Amino acid sequence: MAKKKTILDLRRMAxxxxxxxxxxGYDYLTAKYEERAGVDMILVGxxxxxxxxxxxxxxxxxxxDMLIHCKAVRRGAPNTFIVGDMPFMSYQVSDEExxxxxxxxxxxxxxDCVKLEGMTDACLSRIKAINDAGMLVMGxxxxxxxxxxxxxxxxxxxxxxxxxxxxxxxxxxxxxAGACAxxxxxxxAVVGKAITERAGIPILGIGAGSYTHGQLLIYAxxxxxxxxxxxxxxxxxxxxxxxxxxxxxSYCEEVRSGxxxxxxxxxxxxxxxxxxALEKALQG
Numbered sequence: 378m379a380k381k382k383t384i385l386d387l388r389r390m391a392x393x394x395x396x397x398x399x400x401x402g403y404d405y406l407t408a409k410y411e412e413r414a415g416v417d418m419i420l421v422g423x424x425x426x427x428x429x430x431x432x433x434x435x436x437x438x439x440x441x442d443m444l445i446h447c448k449a450v451r452r453g454a455p456n457t458f459i460v461g462d463m464p465f466m467s468y469q470v471s472d473e474e475x476x477x478x479x480x481x482x483x484x485x486x487x488x489d490c491v492k493l494e495g496m497t498d499a500c501l502s503r504i505k506a507i508n509d510a511g512m513l514v515m516g517x518x519x520x521x522x523x524x525x526x527x528x529x530x531x532x533x534x535x536x537x538x539x540x541x542x543x544x545x546x547x548x549x550x551x552x553x554a555g556a557c558a559x560x561x562x563x564x565x566a567v568v569g570k571a572i573t574e575r576a577g578i579p580i581l582g583i584g585a586g587s588y589t590h591g592q593l594l595i596y597a598x599x600x601x602x603x604x605x606x607x608x609x610x611x612x613x614x615x616x617x618x619x620x621x622x623x624x625x626x627s628y629c630e631e632v633r634s635g636x637x638x639x640x641x642x643x644x645x646x647x648x649x650x651x652x653x654a655l656e657k658a659l660q661g
Contacts, residue, residue: 381456382417384490384513384557390417390590391579397591399581400599403429403446407596408453418581419454420492420560420593421447423462423523427605428597435522438464440478447486460515461488465523468493472506479507479514489513490557494521496547501554508555516551518544519585520563533584535564541571548572548580560593561585563610584610 390397399418402408403425411419425446426438447461461482468475475493482488490513493503500516507514519534528534535541545568548559558579561569566586573580573589582589594611597603601616631637638644647655 379415379456382458384458387417387458387558387579397579397581399591399593401593401595401597402450402454405449405453408450408457408459411596412454412457416457417591418458418460419450420460421450421462421488422595423464424595428595428603434525436465440464440467440481443467444481444486447482447488451487458489459487460490460492461486463491463493468503469499472502475503476506476510476512479512480510483512490515492517492560494518494523496544496551501550504551504554504556508557513557514555515581516548516554516556516559517562518547518551518559519561519568531563533563533565535568541565541568544568545571545575548576552576552578561589563608584608 387397389395397418398416399420400411400416401422401424402411402419403421408419421443423435423438423443425442426432426435429446430438430442432438443461443464447459450459463475463478463482467478479491482491491507492515493500493507494517496516496518504514504516520528520531522531525531535544541564544561544564548561551559556578558581559572559576560581560583561572562582563584564586566588569580569582569585570588572585579590581591581593583593583595595603598607598611599614601613602618602621604618607613628637
């Protein structure tokens with residue numbers, strides 16, 4: 378079992394050009410296999426609203442939802458650096474509420490870091506407050522689903538010079554506010570490169586090209602489990618959904634036909650003498 382990475386390890390990896398492997402995880406079993414595979418970081422993302430709870434946006438996800446799933450992931454991956462995603466309206470109201478909720482992630486769910494979306498002045502203030510309270514906080518810019526209504530949906534960002542420069546400048550401000558890392562989502566590769574080259578902290582990308590210090594994917598996308606839609610930047614490394622469908626279909630067929638269970642193979646045995654005694658007892 379590899380030693381759990383700290384923020385110092387992640388900074389060293391970024392400085393030395395060693396790519397950081399980052400995946401989402403939402404439950405004990407998935408986290409256990411991700412840790413066995415050797416991922417460096419796990420994000421318990423509010424994307425669980427889509428891929429676990431079945432919502433069409435991340436807006437309905439609550440702090441209670443996040444804490445339940447964060448605790449499960451920590452149990453599955455005790456030796457992995459884990460980031461808890463702050464859900465919609467868990468940090469927007471005030472610095473004090475943001476610090477309080479970040480504290481729940483770290484104290485109750487034992488997260489190593491929290492993540493929040495946005496690049497407004499309020500977001501910068503929240504990042505500074507959480508950092509000042511002694512917790513690690515990751516920024517998130519580019520395609521930010523919690524700002525989806527303002528963006529007109531989940532659309533790629535930074536596709537003009539002006540928009541790209543705003544992202545580059547925002548990344549620097551987020552770093553100055555005290556963020557330990559930044560997730561950059563859904564931007565052209567050249568924009569991801571510009572942000573990474575100017576950063577003094579690890580830059581993780583999801584749909585931001587190959588130049589970032591590391592890569593994140595939503596695990597359910599990359600294993601072919603979630604199929605409601607597939608973002609352009611996703612590469613599929615498996616077909617879990619297909620295998621599940623195959624298994625479930627076979628089970629349905631065998632139960633209906635009587636092929637499962639087969640008593641000699643799939644049920645418990647009883648001593649013949651006890652079976653005979655039971656038969657006599659049943660007959661009264």
